[in-house]
Amino acid sequence: MKRIEWLIVSIMLVMGLLCLTMSATLINPSSMQAYFDNFFQICIWIAIPVIAAALLYMFIRSKKK
Amino acid sequence: MRINQIVIKLGGTILFLFLMVLLPLGFAIDRMFTGFYYNEVQTQIDQLSLRYAGSVAHMNSMHSAGMIEMMADFSNVKIVIVNSQGEVVARSSGSDLPVGTKISHQDLLALSKGESIRGEMVDPETSIRYLVSGNSIQSGLSFSGAVYVFSSVEGIHQSIHKVRNMLILSGIGALFLAFGFTYVFSKKIANPLLQMEQATRQIAKGDLDTRVTITSNDEIGSLAKAINDLAYDLQKYRDSRQEFFANISHELRTPMTYLEGYTKVVKDGLYQSEEEKDRYLAIIHDESIRLSGMITDLFELAKMEEGKIGLHLEWIDLSEVVESAIQKTSLKAKEKGLDLRQHIQEELPLLYCDGQRLTQIFINLIDNAIRYTEAGFVSVRAWRDQDHIKITVEDTGIGIPDNELDNIFDRFYRVEKSRSRQYGGTGLGLAIVKNLVELQGGAIEVRSTLGKGTCFEITFPVITMNNDELEGSA
Numbered sequence: 167m168k169r170i171e172w173l174i175v176s177i178m179l180v181m182g183l184l185c186l187t188m189s190a191t192l193i194n195p196s197s198m199q200a201y202f203d204n205f206f207q208i209c210i211w212i213a214i215p216v217i218a219a220a221l222l223y224m225f226i227r228s229k230k231k
Numbered sequence: 232m233r234i235n236q237i238v239i240k241l242g243g244t245i246l247f248l249f250l251m252v253l254l255p256l257g258f259a260i261d262r263m264f265t266g267f268y269y270n271e272v273q274t275q276i277d278q279l280s281l282r283y284a285g286s287v288a289h290m291n292s293m294h295s296a297g298m299i300e301m302m303a304d305f306s307n308v309k310i311v312i313v314n315s316q317g318e319v320v321a322r323s324s325g326s327d328l329p330v331g332t333k334i335s336h337q338d339l340l341a342l343s344k345g346e347s348i349r350g351e352m353v354d355p356e357t358s359i360r361y362l363v364s365g366n367s368i369q370s371g372l373s374f375s376g377a378v379y380v381f382s383s384v385e386g387i388h389q390s391i392h393k394v395r396n397m398l399i400l401s402g403i404g405a406l407f408l409a410f411g412f413t414y415v416f417s418k419k420i421a422n423p424l425l426q427m428e429q430a431t432r433q434i435a436k437g438d439l440d441t442r443v444t445i446t447s448n449d450e451i452g453s454l455a456k457a458i459n460d461l462a463y464d465l466q467k468y469r470d471s472r473q474e475f476f477a478n479i480s481h482e483l484r485t486p487m488t489y490l491e492g493y494t495k496v497v498k499d500g501l502y503q504s505e506e507e508k509d510r511y512l513a514i515i516h517d518e519s520i521r522l523s524g525m526i527t528d529l530f531e532l533a534k535m536e537e538g539k540i541g542l543h544l545e546w547i548d549l550s551e552v553v554e555s556a557i558q559k560t561s562l563k564a565k566e567k568g569l570d571l572r573q574h575i576q577e578e579l580p581l582l583y584c585d586g587q588r589l590t591q592i593f594i595n596l597i598d599n600a601i602r603y604t605e606a607g608f609v610s611v612r613a614w615r616d617q618d619h620i621k622i623t624v625e626d627t628g629i630g631i632p633d634n635e636l637d638n639i640f641d642r643f644y645r646v647e648k649s650r651s652r653q654y655g656g657t658g659l660g661l662a663i664v665k666n667l668v669e670l671q672g673g674a675i676e677v678r679s680t681l682g683k684g685t686c687f688e689i690t691f692p693v694i695t696m697n698n699d700e701l702e703g704s705a
Contacts (some may be wrong), residue, residue, distance in 0.1 A: 167418050178411035189397040212408070215478025 183208060237424060241472040242410075242417040249409045257402050264394050268272050268387045269362070273349060276364040279306050280380040282345075284366040287312060287378055299323050309381040311359075315343075315374055328379075341439070341637040342367040360384045419432045422701070423451045427458055439466040478643035482525060482658065486518040491538070493518075510561040528659040532642065535666040542670060545579040547589060549620065553611050556593035570608035571597070579615055583694045584671045592667050596624040597686050604628035607684070609611075620695050639677055640665040 167175075185207040259288040283302055289520045290298070303310045303323030311328050312321040317339035319332045328334075338348050348365030361381040368376040423445045439462055445455035493511045495501075534540045558575055564571040582589070593611070600609040607627025614621055631639060638644045643658040668675045668689055679685040 167415070167422075171414070171418070175411045175414050178407045178414070182404045182407030182409075182411060185407060186401050187404075189401035189404065191394065192316050192400075 183212075236415040237421040238414070241420060242413045245413045245417070246406075246409060249406070249413075253402055253405060257398055261391075261395055263392050268391060269384070272362055272382055272384065272387060273364065276362060276380045276382045277309060277349070277366075280364040280366040280378050283310065283380065284378040287377070288368045288370055306380075307382075311379040311381070312368075312376060313339075313379070314376045320376070334377075334379075336494045338365065339377075342377045345369070345374075348377075348379070352381075360388070363394060375431060422456065423447075427455055429452075430458060430462075434462050434465065441468060448636070452697065468480060475642055479529070483522070486522040486525075489518040490515055490522070505539055525659070528663060530660055532663055532666065535663070535670060540670065542585040542588060544583055544585055544671075547584050547586045548614055549579050549582055549589075549622070551573040552586060552589045552611060553593055553622070556590050556597055557611065559590075559594055560597045560601060563598065567601060567604070568606070569601060569604055571601075571606055572610040574610070574612040574614075576614040579613060579620060580693050582620060582691055584691070587679060588667050588671065592664050592689070593622075593624070595664045599660055600624055600626035600628060600685070603685070604693045615693070616690075620691045620693060622691075623686050624689075625684060627684040630681040630683055631677070631685055632681050633679075636677055640675075 183205065186208050187201060190204040190208065191201045268287060286302075293657060299310050299321050300323050310323045311319055313334055314320045317334045317336070319328050319330050319334075322328060341348060345367055346543065348363065350363050351360060351431075352363055353360050360383070362384055363379060365375055365377050365379045372385070383598045423443075427443050430441050430443045441462060442459050443455040445452055447455075471634050489497055489662065493515045497508060497511055497515070502511060531540070550619060553573055553575055557571055561571055561599045597609060597611065605628070610623075610625045612623045635644075642662045644661075645658050664687075665675055671691070673689055673691040676690075677685065678688070
């Protein structure tokens with residue numbers, strides 16, 4: 167992938183995360199701390215399937231060996 | 232950017248599927264929130280109307296405006312009380328039904344039976360929507376009226392509207408995330424295909440050293456391996472073709488040089504005696520025979536490789552074929568003082584082969600063995616090994632180095648390149664043998680020890696004859 171493509175993808179991902187965080191925070195507006203907490207938690211929710219897929223992949227590879 | 236790209240197609244498909252899931256999911260979540268809020272308020276006003284109906288039943292006067300106002304203010308709802316005829320007899324301020332208004336006969340009937348009234352109504356003046364709950368007032372066992380509780384749903388609508396906006400915002404966010412991940416994912420899938428496309432174009436241009444560097448074990452990895460194998464085969468084919476042309480021009484030029492030189496000597500009378508002339512003529516004769524043999528072999532080989540050779544398949548007694556081949560080569564073996572042995576197992580099943588071609592195979596192999604053996608023996612053995620018949624042609628000749636065994640069946644390949652004229656032959660014999668064996672459903676292998684000898688092993692499958700053929704062969 168070219169650098170410009172990575173840039174577009176990064177912008178998309180950041181915008182997506184910001185939209186999700188806004189929607190999670192604005193329903194009950196509070197401090198910036200809550201905003202960052204929500205942002206962090208959304209990142210964790212995205213990471214969970216990635217970690218699960220990586221673990222599954224490693225498990226399958228170890229089984230094959 | 233071209234639309235007709237696999238990245239666009241794949242990414243578009245994934246996004247389309249994502250939207251197919253996201254939109255109905257968003258609708259379902261919206262319905263869930265709406266239903267949940269409505270249900271909460273409805274349950275609340277049901278309980279209120281039931282409680283107030285009980286309270287009014289224990290009071291002496293149901294018309295106490297102060298009491299009704301207090302209850303309405305306390306619960307942030309509007310209250311209307313009707314008598315047993317369905318006529319409004321009291322109401323809290325702001326209620327839509329003025330005193331004296333009658334409720335519908337249907338509602339009155341249901342209330343008189345002790346049933347609850349639930350529903351939604353719109354204030355015609357303010358257009359405000361209300362959730363309604365009505366419960367009957369029971370004095371002992373008799374129906375004495377009902378309490379209606381009205382709760383505005385404007386607040387609910389505002390909350391739902393806010394939640395809906397947040398849902399849309401999170402949907403857009405999810406769409407952005409999906410787009411980003413889908414793009415990377417699509418690129419990752421499409422990149423090996425593009426790499427393979429470029430590699431195959433390079434191969435098509437003639438750059439046969441091009442290889443695809445994809446090591447995955449899935450279908451794409453398998454395709455990459457197939458492209459690499461194709462490139463390797465094409466490279467091998469091109470190399471062997473170049474080598475073949477180089478060999479053929481060399482092999483044809485050598486006898487032609489002899490013929491040219493010696494015919495010139497004879498023509499110009501450059502000999503001193505008749506014996507010398509006869510010797511030169513003999514050389515011319517031998518070289519012309521060699522040239523003719525080479526052309527015949529080349530023609531045969533070309534026909535075999537093109538699949539144009541016609542085989543006359545019939546049931547053949549292997550021992551007869553081997554004996555015939557030995558008989559034809561025994562003179563050469565005798566001249567070199569070699570012992571030509573044969574060990575054919577008795578009652579071997581008949582082979583379904585072309586007898587003439589089978590004889591040619593054995594003559595070539597025995598001739599080859601005699602040519603490269605100076606002392607010792609050449610042995611032909613044949614026996615049955617389960618469902619196969621195995622035939623070996625073994626010699627005690629010069630042997631073949633291990634690193635050359637793989638090339639021994641190539642056209643014009645010679646182990647002793649420097650002494651090829653001394654040993655003779657066209658360099659095509661083993662290539663013809665291999666082709667003929669394989670054309671008749673067999674396989675040939677070679678084992679050799681340098682300085683000790685070589686063994687060619689041919690394997691043919693045993694084919695069972697049916698009754699008609701048995702009668703025919705008898």
